[in-house]
């Protein structure tokens with residue numbers, strides 16, 4: 286059936302079969318060959334799987350599953366010059382099954398892939414992907430996640446929903462995200478690394494990630510975050526990136542975004558689960574020279590809070606996006622079960638961002654402005 290897949294491609298391409306360097310005399314489903322070989326062989330591998338509706342390559346006396354391999358799978362190379370990655374990506378586009386962590390997309394049938402295959406001659410899978418876009422089939426972050434699951438990164442930006450943390454494995458390659466600011470408050474994106482690991486957080490203002498707005502690059506075991514003053518910066522799109530500096534293990538990333546103020550002489554209760562990382566409240570009505578005092582108190586002896594106050598300078602737009610290290614006040618050293626408290630005397634009026642980081646634990650924080 287694999288060889289028939291080659292014949293079908295040759296027929297569809299009118300005997301103009303794509304060049305396939307490094308395919309002969311041998312090629313391996315898990316190994317880098319070339320973009321041309323990975324496309325012609327990956328298509329045939331997928332063709333077989335699609336015909337039998339069985340996501341594996343069945344060779345002569347062995348089988349290779351197409352569903353399981355992802356980043357870090359032993360003996361597998363990465364990218365679109367690996368035929369098994371191409372076959373796995375096509376399988377994950379067509380199937381409805383979601384797989385952790387990035388394949389949450391499926392078309393339920395191979396029809397769209399087939400249409401693009403018949404409509405064009407593709408020299409590589411990258412060609413095929415561009416042609417799929419010109420055919421007006423979905424090439425957005427949903428299917429890009431299916432490709433990323435198979436280590437093919439054509440610009441995937443994992444969407445972040447408001448106030449929902451994601452757990453992701455070791456960033457063996459930079460992990461890229463996307464969120465849109467929708468409320469005129471202080472949103473915060475936070476990255477909590479595993480114990481002993483140093484992962485850093487970069488925030489870009491454009492999808493190609495050429496416009497770096499701020500970076501939070503604190504050391505091992507420290508939650509990095511970047512805050513945006515949407516009171517002053519126009520609503521729009523942001524692109525966080527997580528990079529591993531040292532250490533290994535899964536991490537959490539969360540976008541705190543809402544529309545909640547913490548008025549003077551009031552309290553907010555903030556439940557945090559084990560995977561929850563960050564919450565934010567706007568502290569408005571602050572006048573120059575006035576003092577803000579904030580206290581966060583855990584409900585559980587295992588909860589470890591860190592508390593920050595973020596402020597921007599209306600005369601300096603560069604301060605509208607800033608990392609944890611630029612907070613105007615912070616309290617982070619008291620340890621598990623202990624309240625954290627900070628006091629700040631404002632030098633200018635405005636809305637400040639009160640950021641609560643859940644370093645660890647489960648329970649409900651009480652955030653008080655006095």
Ligand SMILES: [Zn+2]
Nearest residue numbers: 287291326329
């Ligand atoms: Zn072949």
